[in-house]
Amino acid sequence: DVKVTQSSRYLVKRTGEKVFLECVQDMDHENMFWYRQDPGLGLRLIYFSYDVKMKEKGDIPEGYSVSREKKERFSLILESASTNQTSMYLCASRTGALFTEAFFGQGTRLTVV
């Protein structure tokens, strides 16, 4: 079974802190994604990566950056956390084929106070 592991289920951070959300997958998938989930808005794509060191902006990249130094790991960085970044963050991965499904981690609920 594919496993996508997010480093934390719950995080509480202070405004202005630099925050790292880590995601690791164990199936050698080319593509990895970071989504933000908010009630009534569904999943919005923040960034995705189709290869090591490669990234593409999604629909809401402002205030976020990403890093993919190794194929299995995709990090989401909040350079200076703000209260409007309080949300559920979901990581996903899939192969490079467009017809394959994405596999999701359990999510990280981030609260910025």
Place this chain on the structure above:
Amino acid sequence: AQSVTQLDSQVPVFEEAPVELRCNYSSSVSVYLFWYVQYPNQGLQLLLKYLSGSTLVKGINGFEAEFNKSQTSFHLRKPSVHISDTAEYFCAVSEGNNDMRFGAGTRLTVKP
């Protein structure tokens, strides 16, 4: 760029009744379509997917979906729901640029 519209934010239904969750997409090219389910406090898991071929796709837990190219729709159906089907359901589309876009979700509540 593709987009996904889920037409109902909430669908309440009684146990053993049929249900349809509606999804429309917009894309100028061929797409691949997916339905995911999210149970409370869990991640998303795949219900079913449409790649090509037969327009009626069967998934897990008795769900099925019909792809309609002319109406750009991919509605999810179940003939008889159970309490355990209470969850949030997401429609997603994938096309030629590696990413995957999701709709806003439909919260299905099954009442006894």
